[in-house]
Amino acid sequence: MKHLLRLLFFAVCLLSSSHALRAQRAKYAAIINALREAELFDEERRAQLTTVLEQDTTLTFPVTLDQDAQLLEASEQGLRLQTSEVGTTEVRLLPAPxxxxxxxxETVSSPQTDALITFLSPSGTPLSSTDLLRLPTTEDFLRGLHLPESTASDRLRTLLDPLHCALTWATTSSTPTLLVRPTLLLSEEDKQSDELKALIAQLPSLASSWSGQTFTPFVRATHP
Structure with a gap:
């Protein structure tokens, strides 16, 4: 009788483990398929990510892949990797017909945070970024701020040319929404200017939502 109970217990555990594994694979099926079909990253990195995303029912982030990389986040529609001390790569699936x-x-955090966004077809073919998204310009961030005629205003414009931005995805929207904010490389003198800091604090983040074919025009996500 005890032997039979042990066998039944083992069978239940085996079935539960199998069900959990299937659930895990189903949860990340779309992103795993995208990694494979578009041949994102090199073959070794794809194998590492697939193994991690399939093996556990619950993942505790960050997950170390090797000495050079960590999986920082993962969801049904995307993932984010730390690829170096100053670099990250984020993959996001945008539903389309x-x-x-x-x-x-792809983001670097030093010496100044800056990001580049590119788009690929499901098979990995590069797509024209300008057809899908028009990134903001310096004037888009300055519009509506009513900058005074001052040395601080002139300095702010200088800091924004050329324009460097951080790109992130909004976490509170069910529709993929891209958030863009300008980043500035301040000198020690800049950091001592209260007027300049006050102007910088007015700079908004801008948001654009995925419509299913393109991104919508950018609007303010935050207000001074």
Whole structure:
């Protein structure tokens, strides 16, 4: 009788483990498929990510992949990797009529935060970024701020030319929404200017939502 109970207990555990594994694979099926079909990253990195996303029912982030990389976040529609001390790569699937378009955001954090976004078809073919998204200009961030004629205003314009931005995805929207904020490389003198700091504090973040085919025009996500 005890032997039979042990066998039944083992069978229940085996079935539960199998069910959990299937659930895990189903949860990340879309992103795993995108990694494979679009050949994102090199073969070794794809294998590492697939193994991690399939093996556990619950993941505790960050997950170390090797000495050079960590998986920082993962969801049904995307993931974010730390690829170096100053670099991250984020993959996001954008639903579209002919299959999900893949958005890649590559970010460096030093000496100044800056990001680049590119788009791929489901098979990994590069798509024209300008057809899908028009990124904001310096004037888009300055519009509506009513800058005074001052040395601080002139300095702010100088800091914004050329324009460097951080790109992130909004976490509170069910529709993929891209947030863009300008980043500035301040000198020690800049940091001592209260007037300049007050102007910088007015700079908004701008938001654009995915419509299913393109991104909508940018609007203010935050207000001074």
């Amino acid at each position: 002919q299959g999900s378009i893949i958005a890649l955001i």
